[in-house]
Amino acid sequence: MSPLLALENVTVDFDGFKALTDVSLTLEANALRILIGPNGAGKSTLCDTIIGRVRPTAGRILFKGEAITALPEQEIVKRGICRKFQTPGILPSLSVMENLLVSGRKNRAWWRAFTTATPAQEMARAEEILETIGLQDRRDVPAASLAHGEKQWLEIGMVVATDADLLLLDEPTAGMGPQDTQRTAELILSLIGRHAVLVIDHDMSFVEALNGFTTVLHQGQILKEGSVAEIRADAAVEAVYLGRAKDEVA
């Protein structure tokens, strides 16, 4: 069986600046993959490329065996990829619950929107996710009034609510304290098995807490792949990245 996601020799060229060079990568269904690398390594560009926000200059992307390289964004989403943005991409004037309901909406035809009723099944699923992300007591407040960490969890909840097969989480712990980071790692691990998850981050304590198969990106190219421990032990990775990242985190 083909893997859930396969990038084949993807290159992205921004007017002469190569953000990604010849990147290949596969991800199996319901698996976890961690993507690390220093600033400007091309992590976010990789994410953008998968969901069709940036078009590759060369190479192709297969999802469930189908080439999605040329599809419009909403078509890619419909096939089951959902992304969490670096800055929280929540809908600030909607309540927490409305955020989840909008994300979890099954029938997306606009002409079905002229009703105040929500199917019981969707409601139940949203309540369930609300519990998973631990925001039950913030259910009806506008998302804008959440604390920073809560916004990140809400967005993870929204991504989960779409029931996508592949979740792209771009720096889910950006700006979080150690305690919240730990909770986020637990939250993500609880998703594995139901979704495949690709996590982008550079906080090593978080990466270690996730402890999954890791790919290191450097200057738009894959530098190394392996378990967190293997990456830890790699001299080349240490040289370009870990040493600096340690300083950053500290």
Add this chain to the structure above:
Amino acid sequence: MKPALPITLLVLVLGAAAPWLISAYELSLLGRFLAFSLVALGIMLTWGEGGILSLGQGVFFGLGGYALAMHLKLEGLDIANGDMPDFMTWSGVSALPTLWRFFVNPWLSLVYVVLVPGLFAAFFGWLVFRRRIGGVYFALITQALALAFATLLVSQQALTGGFNGLTNFSTFAGYDITSQGAARVIYLITFMLVVAAYFALRWLLATRFGTMLRATRDGENRIRFLGHNPLPYKVVAFTIAGSLSGIGGALFTLHAGVISPALVGVVPSIEMVVWVAVGGRGVLWGAIAGTLLVNFAKDEISSALPSLWLYALGALFVLVVSFLPGGIAGMFSNPRLPPRLLRRRQEVVE
């Protein structure tokens, strides 16, 4: 925020009783300002809830107004025998243009009042939104549209009456519309339509459509990456606003007895936005209150101190937007739109 039930009832009773409470002149003012408030409700829907700022609502107002006015000009004419509206004579027209033949039937014309601005808004909105043109770009394009529309009306004198516009109506479907009794009936129709529009929009905003529209305003890209297509929500909201403006324009034409290019161009269109800004862009009743307040103030101030009015209007734009983004309604508590939300960087173009 919804006003408390007793206040709602009081306003409804006072509004319905107005023809017997105030003078004929005051009633005519109230009637035409209520007609304006339908436009404001539309702007509230698109701008307040949808984040789409149109500086060209005068176009739809004009389409509705002209649709009705064209019919009213044909009432009582013996079209079969070559009768034409008076302005066509001095514009050098020899036979009634085909376009005008669509407006012979009074009831069909009423349908056009809703349909023509609605369909034009839908088409225009679709053309622009589908290329993801929004924010400031959309505001500028709609302003250019208002200019082009007013210019076109003036230049196609043989079809539109040109700069003079269309005036001097006497009957609708055979009924005299100039008498004092008719003025009361027209007022009551206006009032009922405003009330109906208010409650219809209140319902609409409570539906999932309302949620999706706000979601589109909050993060158009976000909902796109959640698998929703924001286009229909924007187009539908803009279409409803267009139809509401059209109905407002038709009612205004009845109240004022005139529709002309001076009422549909760049300046009137942007003034319409200020009614909503003053009233409160996040609250439905604010749009109506703002329209009535600004227009009654204009009526009072501009007669006494015409030069002051323009300073006042200019200052109103600057001050309300800078210091009172929630408008009058925003001064009352408003849980739906926390103040910081209004400070959010609005989407420009993607």
Add this chain to the structure above:
Amino acid sequence: MHESAFLIGQVFNGISVASLFVMAALGLALSFGLMRVINMAHGEMLMLGGYLAYLTLLVVPGPLGILVAMPVAFLGAAFLGGILELTVIHRLSTRPLDTLLATWGVSLILQQAARNLFGAIGVQVVAPTWLDHTISFSTGILSGLTLPDTRLFILLVAALILGGVALLINKTRLGLYVRAVNQDRPTAAALGVNARLVDLTVFALGTGVAGLAGVILALLGPVTPTVGQSYIVPAFLVVILGGLGSLVGTTIASLMVGLFTALIEIYVDVSVAQVLLLVFVILFIQIRPQGVIAVRSRALEG
């Protein structure tokens, strides 16, 4: 008059109108690229330039008055623009739509102020005699074509301004900062660029150019409180066509608008030409919604 001379004359007219548009739109486009806001009172900077030219000529009459008026108008409009940026635009810079409305209010106030100070009927700036000539062709295919000196002068001024701004953006440190903030504001700020100062400088520069354009307009028509309004809507269309904050894009878009209008006016009257221009713009953005020149910017977060 030869048919081809007429056509060439229209092309020349189109370029001449385009040079007015580019001066009117340049400031709008630059500030829009940086701050994503549009200043609706930009037209009143043209007006201010016109009135400053009028006042300057009262003080410095004679053939060189107009040359003195140009720096005066530039500085005056840049100064007022700076104040506007500091007081209104900066406050609202995270809310582009509100900036639009607030600056419209400012424009109403400035127009009414001009009306009270100078009267509604407008004032006159008489072109100096050295611009009082025309270049006429009497032989060949260009026979009958006349090119007024004022129009050539406008072209020259526009070219000089464009060249100057291009140099400023591409060759100076300020220009480097402008490009940096344009591309990625947070990163530029993190690297120590005072983005606020860049905003202010570019805004003042843009309004200054508009003031200069106002002097030029005064050579072609009356200076009235609403003189800016007649140029501002085409200038907005130029900004939409031109793409975000691009100098080249703005220039090409101005030429497109100027030439389109001048050539279409051979077949239809001016009113219909205005309508067709809007249709053209809407069709154009169907093909290139990002404008003539697309500036790739990671800062474009939506």
Add this chain to the structure above:
Amino acid sequence: MKMKKLGLTAALLASTALGLAAPAHADGTVKVGVLQSLSGTMAISEVPLENAELLAIDQINAKGGVLGKKIVPVVEDGASDPAIFAQKATKLLQQDKVVTVFGGWTSASRKAMLPVFQRLHGLLWYPVQFEGNECSPNIMYSGAQPNQQALPALEWAEKQGYKKIFLVGSDYVYPRTANLILKKHIAHDGLTLSGEEYVPLGGTDFSSIIAEIQKAKPDIIINTLNGDSNVSFFKQMAAAGMTPDKLPVMSFSIAEPEAKAMGPSLLAGSYTSWNYFQSLPGQTNADFVAAYKAKYGADSVVDDPMVHGYEDVMIWADAAKKAGSFDPKKVRNEAVKLGFVDSPLGQVKFDANQSMVQTGYIGELQPDGQFKVIWSSPAPIKPVPYDPLTFPGKSCGLHSNF
């Protein structure tokens, strides 16, 4: 500055007027409406017109008023917006209960007010030249009909030997209709129409039109441009080497104030057609000009619409005296029977069709900003609202209903 003061007086007047109770002529006063644009694009023309109307009211009051009553003007702002004109006309008639209204400038404002005056049985005095094609029993039209301004201009041009005529105008009703009539007469008289071009109201770019003119090489241009567009047109014509002394221009909307503002250097030698010039001889005119300057400043100038506005008030007062009543219908009936009166314009009277019988003049602009009358119609011209050549079979008929 002047505007502001005016605004304040207007406010005072309006507030005192509001205080007075229903009958418009109780306690020794009678209220009349003065409805012009005090703000917006038309204020530039209409504020001086309002001044002239108020001057007339002052002068009548100084002589003891009408029928023993002082005239109290209720001033309203039409704001250059036809719907507001209709609204304020309703207010004046319904709320303030004025006995008559002086006002309007654009045809759009008059068209919008017409149904109001018909419905509420009021009488409007409209002082500006217009395109004709309208007669209402409720409006007194003192401004020129096309046969009193446009056609005399053509007649004059013809006599000068100009054969090829180019029409330039602002794109609105008056220029288009005036040109429609002119074109009929140009064809009828065997002249050549060498071009017809319009710019949108307020338009400032004439490069394309000037190219058309250069191509067409006309003998004379008949110009119906409005307001600011005139300045741009003459400037750009001059820049293209076509000054009025090389290619004559006959303008219908340039009068003394415009000439003063544009500066005679630009216009020197150009022609206009009106029923009044400030330079007209006669003691009545000299007195009027002196009184206006005394009230509004020595450097102010007067023009045709202002004088019509002034004369409307005077004739209204005479007609009311004759009728012994302020009733609009009675006043109207007397006004059309008054016969010739001496006015700043010369001998004028209202014809049975409620338009004014008046002399047509052609003026040439002088270096001092005044016009020198170079031609005048041999006798006062009877107003013809419907040009028989252009609109055959149409006429006003006499009004019985009111």
